[in-house]
Amino acid sequence: xxxxxxxxxxxxxxxxxxxxxxxxxxxxxxxxxxxxxxxxxxxxxxxxxxxxxxxxxxxxxxxxxxxx
Amino acid sequence: xxxxxxxxxxxxxxxxxxxxxxxxxxxxxxxxxxxxxxxxxxxxxxxxxxxxxxxxxxxxxxxxxxxxxxxxxxxxxxxxxxxxxxxxxxxxxxxxxxxxxxxxxxxxxxxxxxxxxxxxxxxxxxxxxxxxxxxxxxxxxxxxxxxxxxxxxxxxxxxxxxxxxxxxxxxxxxxxxxxxxxxxxxxxxxxxxxxxxxxxxxxxxxxxxxxxxxxxxxxxxxxxxxxxxxxxxxxxxxxxxxxxxxxxxxxxxxxxxxxxxxxxxxxxxxxxxxxxxxxxxxxxxxxxxxxxxxxxxxxxxxxxxxxxxxxxxxxxxxxxxxxxxxxxxxxxxxxxxxxxxxxxxxxxxxxxxxxxxxxxxxxxxxxxxxxxxxxxxxxxxxxxxxxxxxxxxxxxxxxxxxxxxxxxxxxxxxxxxxxxxxxxxxxxxxxxxxxxxxxx
Numbered sequence: 001x002x003x004x005x006x007x008x009x010x011x012x013x014x015x016x017x018x019x020x021x022x023x024x025x026x027x028x029x030x031x032x033x034x035x036x037x038x039x040x041x042x043x044x045x046x047x048x049x050x051x052x053x054x055x056x057x058x059x060x061x062x063x064x065x066x067x068x
Numbered sequence: 069x070x071x072x073x074x075x076x077x078x079x080x081x082x083x084x085x086x087x088x089x090x091x092x093x094x095x096x097x098x099x100x101x102x103x104x105x106x107x108x109x110x111x112x113x114x115x116x117x118x119x120x121x122x123x124x125x126x127x128x129x130x131x132x133x134x135x136x137x138x139x140x141x142x143x144x145x146x147x148x149x150x151x152x153x154x155x156x157x158x159x160x161x162x163x164x165x166x167x168x169x170x171x172x173x174x175x176x177x178x179x180x181x182x183x184x185x186x187x188x189x190x191x192x193x194x195x196x197x198x199x200x201x202x203x204x205x206x207x208x209x210x211x212x213x214x215x216x217x218x219x220x221x222x223x224x225x226x227x228x229x230x231x232x233x234x235x236x237x238x239x240x241x242x243x244x245x246x247x248x249x250x251x252x253x254x255x256x257x258x259x260x261x262x263x264x265x266x267x268x269x270x271x272x273x274x275x276x277x278x279x280x281x282x283x284x285x286x287x288x289x290x291x292x293x294x295x296x297x298x299x300x301x302x303x304x305x306x307x308x309x310x311x312x313x314x315x316x317x318x319x320x321x322x323x324x325x326x327x328x329x330x331x332x333x334x335x336x337x338x339x340x341x342x343x344x345x346x347x348x349x350x351x352x353x354x355x356x357x358x359x360x361x362x363x364x365x366x367x368x369x370x371x372x373x374x375x376x377x378x379x380x381x382x383x384x385x386x387x388x389x390x391x392x393x394x395x396x397x398x399x400x401x402x403x404x405x406x407x408x409x410x411x412x413x414x415x416x417x418x419x420x421x422x423x424x425x426x427x428x429x430x431x432x433x434x435x436x437x438x439x440x441x442x443x444x445x446x447x448x449x450x451x452x453x454x455x456x457x458x459x460x461x462x463x464x465x466x467x468x469x470x471x472x473x474x475x476x477x478x479x480x481x482x483x484x485x486x487x488x489x490x491x492x493x494x495x496x497x498x499x500x501x502x503x504x505x506x507x508x
Contacts, residue, residue: 005069005072008072009071009072009075012076012079013075016075016078016079019082019083020082023082034409034412034416035409037412037416038408038409038412041412
């Protein structure tokens with residue numbers, strides 16, 4: 001009985017681990033799918049994250065003080 | 069024991085979504101297949117979609133046109149396969165090569181170059197030196213082998229070279245072929261006039277889309293041409309036979325009475341949509357979950373920033389935290405990047421869904437107002453991607469810009485305090501109203 005119970009635990013635990021791995025794989029793939037699409041669209045409409053870094057460079061230190 | 073029960077429950081919670089998603093997608097897929105079957109085998113060659121405003125007529129028109137395209141492609145492939153089965157001694161590798169090479173050597177933008185399949189099949193028969201003027205008896209009827217070859221050549225051209233199955237006046241983008249529609253002039257439907265004017269270009273193997281806005285035979289015109297001098301009614305009456313049951317017409321109408329009275333015939337189906345279109349199978353819970361997760365992340369980020377701000381306050385001249393946080397969000401563009409992600413996520417989930425239409429098929433004009441009428445009900449499930457965003461519903465949008473640009477005045481906000489001078493407007497100017505300059 002004790003052996004059976006232990007083996008049940010092992011089966012259920014391993015199933016849980018497999019399911020968690022599958023879920024994390026699906027979520028990762030799905031997330032990267034949407035993020036890839038975001039990047040692709042950024043390229044199409046010519047908006048990169050560079051625009052933000054450019055803005056940062058353009059703002060002089062005096063202006064920054066004013067903002068603050 | 070308790071541990072095993074907890075593990076079992078956790079496993080169940082994780083397995084159940086797989087089962088639900090699998091079952092639902094199977095159900096929706098099968099429903100879509102049965103929609104194709106219904107469209108192919110139960111509806112007539114001319115389908116008119118009727119319904120109140122904002123019920124989803126245009127989206128059903130788009131969806132059914134995609135269904136029609138799928139059914140046309142299936143028919144074409146069936147025709148090719150059947151021909152190969154019947155003429156089993158012919159080498160179709162050779163025939164296909166010859167035909168495709170021939171088709172690719174022309175540009176199909178001019179009328180002169182458009183393939184004449186009779187002529188092409190003659191060339192083919194001469195080239196291959198085959199006997200083609202035989203009848204093949206299949207225990208039911210006779211099929212001429214020449215006709216088979218002509219149909220084969222045409223089907224091969226349509227499937228591989230033309231690759232376009234929609235004719236419409238309103239611009240329509242097809243997700244099946246990835247192309248815009250072929251042109252359509254609604255005068256071509258008036259076959260007698262079209263023959264007289266040599267103005268006709270409706271092809272075989274197409275689905276013709278007629279929107280109510282672009283339809284000149286709409287409700288306002290339904291009593292014109294009662295004797296059918298133009299040939300529009302005759303074309304619709306003999307539509308199935310003229311095009312050998314290969315073409316379809318789908319039109320939308322609000323005024324079903326006129327439609328049924330004007331164009332009632334054996335191959336015309338009238339669909340009445342009773343329920344507003346709804347979408348299903350788009351798993352909105354994923355979107356809600358991700359949205360909540362982002363809010364959760366932002367909340368913790370804010371707490372962290374609060375804590376961090378305690379140490380860097382002096383750098384920022386001790387401005388209030390909210391101002392700092394506002395600057396921080398804009399500086400690192402956090403919320404907008406996340407909302408962009410959510411936008412694409414929502415659109416993606418929308419795109420994998422299905423549109424659900426419920427309605428009935430009317431057989432007689434009298435059925436419209438009868439509750440106990442003999443009607444056939446239907447449920448259509450069509451992928452959302454085939455229904456939304458394919459049809460240009462604002463064909464006449466340039467009218468507004470033309471009007472505004474053409475005009476010399478603009479509109480301004482009124483000031484009620486300035487009393488308008490009515491009498492001055494009426495009698496103030498000395499211009500004489502009307503025309504008083506007559507010559508006899």
